[in-house]
Structure formats: structure tokens, C-alpha cells
Amino acid sequence: MSKVVKFGGSSLASADQFKKVYKIIKGDTERRFVVPSAPGKRNSKDKKVTDMLYACYASISGKGTAEKLDADLAEIKARYTEIIDGLGLKYSLEDEFKTIRENFINKAGRDYAASRGEYLNGLIMAKYLGFEFIDASEVIKFDAEGEFDAELTNDILSEKLKTVVNAVIPGFYGSLPNGKIKTFSRGGSDITGSIVARACRADVYENWTDVSGFLIADPRIIDNPEVIETITYKELRELSYMGATVLHEDAIFPVRREGIPINIRNTNAPSDNGTWIVESTCQKSKYTITGVAGRKGFCSINIEKDMMNSEVGFGRKVLQAFEDNGISFEHMPSGIDTMTIFVHQDEFIDKEQQVVSTIHRMANPDTIDIEADLALIAVVGRGMKSTRGTAGRIFSALAHANVNVKMIDQGSSELNIIIGVENKDFETAIKAIYDIFVVVRL
Numbered sequence: 023m024s025k026v027v028k029f030g031g032s033s034l035a036s037a038d039q040f041k042k043v044y045k046i047i048k049g050d051t052e053r054r055f056v057v058p059s060a061p062g063k064r065n066s067k068d069k070k071v072t073d074m075l076y077a078c079y080a081s082i083s084g085k086g087t088a089e090k091l092d093a094d095l096a097e098i099k100a101r102y103t104e105i106i107d108g109l110g111l112k113y114s115l116e117d118e119f120k121t122i123r124e125n126f127i128n129k130a131g132r133d134y135a136a137s138r139g140e141y142l143n144g145l146i147m148a149k150y151l152g153f154e155f156i157d158a159s160e161v162i163k164f165d166a167e168g169e170f171d172a173e174l175t176n177d178i179l180s181e182k183l184k185t186v187v188n189a190v191i192p193g194f195y196g197s198l199p200n201g202k203i204k205t206f207s208r209g210g211s212d213i214t215g216s217i218v219a220r221a222c223r224a225d226v227y228e229n230w231t232d233v234s235g236f237l238i239a240d241p242r243i244i245d246n247p248e249v250i251e252t253i254t255y256k257e258l259r260e261l262s263y264m265g266a267t268v269l270h271e272d273a274i275f276p277v278r279r280e281g282i283p284i285n286i287r288n289t290n291a292p293s294d295n296g297t298w299i300v301e302s303t304c305q306k307s308k309y310t311i312t313g314v315a316g317r318k319g320f321c322s323i324n325i326e327k328d329m330m331n332s333e334v335g336f337g338r339k340v341l342q343a344f345e346d347n348g349i350s351f352e353h354m355p356s357g358i359d360t361m362t363i364f365v366h367q368d369e370f371i372d373k374e375q376q377v378v379s380t381i382h383r384m385a386n387p388d389t390i391d392i393e394a395d396l397a398l399i400a401v402v403g404r405g406m407k408s409t410r411g412t413a414g415r416i417f418s419a420l421a422h423a424n425v426n427v428k429m430i431d432q433g434s435s436e437l438n439i440i441i442g443v444e445n446k447d448f449e450t451a452i453k454a455i456y457d458i459f460v461v462v463r464l
């Protein structure tokens with residue numbers, strides 16, 4: 023059995039956090055491969071080391087002076103020294119910082135700069151645990167276009183891990199064919215963890231963070247929402263697409279293709295079971311719904327034309343108008359003579375009149391009507407397929423809460439129901455849905 027454990031920035035922000043992580047890793051010999059992030063915030067006013075590195079590099083690439091560079095680097099070094107001293111390690115990063123300073127001056131690149139957060143944290147972690155350190159630039163590979171090279175990486179990394187019992191592999195970065203450092207997008211250590219889990223065919227990919235898993239609903243709207251015990255990849259996709267952010271979306275692909283489950287865990291509450299993310303499960307979710315999530319700030323473009331249903335190509339022409347103006351759409355419910363396109367208001371607002379005139383020119387509709395300030399809510403659950411009356415319960419709960427439903431869209435997978443309401447009703451609607459399924463448990 024082997025487990026890959028990834029720790030996020032808040033789990034590694036200070037020596038005290040490192041000590042918790044040590045206990046977690048040493049408490050289970052199957053936790054063989056460790057993927058650390060850079061130190062995150064120690065409190066709400068603190069800075070993430072990655073952000074400090076980006077700012078430091080921007081300054082030296084711009085008008086920054088050598089004095090400013092030294093001051094910035096000293097501030098970053100202090101974060102690591104505090105950790106090293108707090109752990110009582112005999113270890114110095116003096117030479118590493120000399121190299122980093124030189125490389126910054128020689129313009130090693132923004133990605134190189136950002137990656138040093140993970141790199142240095144990985145060195146400390148390896149020293150502290152007594153594990154081998156594997157520099158991610160040797161095993162995580164990007165192609166010349168800067169795209170992640172999944173197969174080359176898997177070949178190199180799986181070969182390497184065969185000969186290693188325990189290792190620390192820093193998250194977030196790898197290298198291009200010319201040797202330069204390249205990072206994933208922000209939050210990308212989650213992706214590295216998943217890649218390592220695939221390469222060593224781990225039994226589980228544990229992703230340790232500062233929450234005990236995914237919550238059924240947004241805690242800013244619902245007081246103390248329950249944690250989701252098990253969620254499928256598809257359900258998660260439906261929810262993340264509407265705004266949930268615990269795991270980087272691209273972290274799913276490497277483990278999913280190998281059928282390796284992800285377990286989201288809390289470094290500050292290690293005995294909590296967390297959330298399991300799986301391909302498929304016969305385990306019923308505790309409630310009919312697995313989760314409810316949503317987002318404000320949409321607008322709908324309602325297009326009418328008599329006999330629309332018999333006009334071949336009408337829909338394509340309308341969508342072409344959005345495509346030509348570079349606007350992607352979220353949802354597209356339709357009636358016999360109407361179709362409605364939901365788009366992000368902030369993307370659409372500047373191009374609104376161009377889109378309307380393009381639709382007129384291309385599709386010649388009878389009327390076009392725009393409605394702003396709408397919210398979309400996704401009610402997601404694999405349990406909905408086998409339960410009658412889910413939609414009925416949602417809509418009666420919304421009616422009781424005095425929420426007017428503007429749009430309904432049920433995916434053919436019966437995995438989700440999307441509801442459009444006015445922005446002002448968004449929180450009330452989420453509460454009503456959470457109450458009916460989780461609190462009242464209908």
C-alpha cells in the first residue's frame with residue numbers, strides 16, 4: 023500500500039504546522055511520498071511566500087534596486103529561518119539564497135521565482151522527515167509550448183519512484199525541454215500531488231488542507247454546513263463549475279484515469295474523515311443532494327422567433343453571434359419559439375450591443391430581450407436519479423421562501439438541476455434548498 027500526501031500552504035505556514043504534518047506522515051508508514059506547497063498565511067493579515075516571490079521578482083525586473091532585492095529576499099528568508107529554527111533543525115539555506123539572488127538578477131523568469139517557494143519548503147521538509155528530496159524539475163515535464171507532458175512525466179517519474187522508499191517532491195513546478203522552470207497555474211501543487219499518485223499507482227491521494235473536506239453548501243451562507251462524505255468526480259465538476267474551490271480542477275485528471283481516490287483532509291483536525299472523491303460508488307449519499315452551489319452575476323438573453331422550432335440552423339446562428347464576439351455561454355434553456363442564453367454579466371456587458379446586432383444580422387429573430395443581475399444555482403446529487411419528487415421539493419421550498427424561479431434546467435444525467443433566480447434571492451434560495459434536504463431531511 024502507498025499513499026501520496028500533499029500539504030497546502032496553510033498546513034506548512036509555520037514550524038507548529040510543520041510539526042502537525044510530521045505527526046501525520048510518521049503516523050502511517052504508507053504515507054511514502056510527500057508533496058509540499060510553499061508556506062501560506064499564518065494569519066489573515068499575513069502574506070503567502072509565493073506572492074512575496076512574485077512581487078520580489080516583479081520589482082527586480084522593473085525599476086527595483088539591488089538594495090530592494092536584498093530586503094525582499096531577506097523577508098522571504100526570514101519565513102524559512104523561522105520554520106527551521108522552530109523545528110530545531112541544523113540546516114542553512116544560505117547557499118540556496120545566494121543562487122536564487124543571482125538567478126533573479128540574471129532574469130531566470132517569473133515561474134522560476136514563484137517555484138522557489140515550494141522548492142525551499144521541500145528541502146526543509148525532506149531534511150525534517152529524513153526523506154529523499156526529488157527536485158520536481160527533474161521529473162515533472164512540460165513540452166516546448168509550455169503544455170504539461172503527462173506521458174513523458176509519468177515515464178520518468180514512475181521509473182524514479184520504483185527505486186525510492188520515501189521522498190519529498192515539491193509541488194507547483196516542473197521544467198521545459200530547455201531546462202527552464204515552468205509552473206502550473208496558481209494552486210498547482212494539487213496537480214503535482216495527483217501526478218505523483220498516478221506515477222506510483224498509489225492507493226489513495228490524500229490532499230491535506232485547512233478544512234475537513236467539501237461542504238454541502240457555502241459556509242458564508244449556511245451556518246456550519248455539513249461535510250460531504252463521498253462525492254463522485256462528475257458531481258464535483260458540477261459543483262466546482264459553480265464556484266467551490268478547495269482543489270485545483272486539473273488535479274482530478276491524473277488520478278482519475280488510474281481509478282485512484284482523492285481524500286481531502288484537515289491538517290488541523292487529522293482525525294476527521296474528510297471528503298472522498300471517487301469515480302463511482304454504490305454508497306448512497308447521506309442526503310438526496312450531495313451539494314448545492316451557485317454564483318451571482320449572470321445575465322440572460324431571451325430570443326424569440328415565431329416557428330423557431332422548424333427553422334433549421336437558427337440555434338447555430340445565434341450561438342455563432344456569441345462565438346464571433348468571444349463570449350462563452352453557461353446555459354441554454356429553450357422553448358418552442360424561444361431560446362435563452364445565460365452568460366457572465368461582466369464578460370458580456372461591454373459587448374452587449376455588438377452581440378445583439380450580430381444576432382439580428384445572422385438569425386433575424388422577432389425580439390431580443392436582456393435581463394441582468396441573475397444568479398445560477400446548481401443542486402447536485404447522484405441520489406436524485408433514484409428519488410422521485412426531488413424537483414418538486416426544491417420548487418415548493420423556493421415557493422415557500424418567496425423566491426421566484428426564473429429558469430430551470432435539468433441535465434439529462436439527472437445529476438443536477440440548475441435554477442436561475444434574481445441575484446437578490448440567491449442566499450434565500452440556497453438556504454431554502456439546504457434546509458429542505460439537509461435540516462428537514464425530506
Ligand code: ASP
Binds near residue numbers: 030073194210212
Ligand atoms: N504556492 C502556489 C500558490 O500559491 C501553488 C500552491 O500552493 O498550490 O498558488
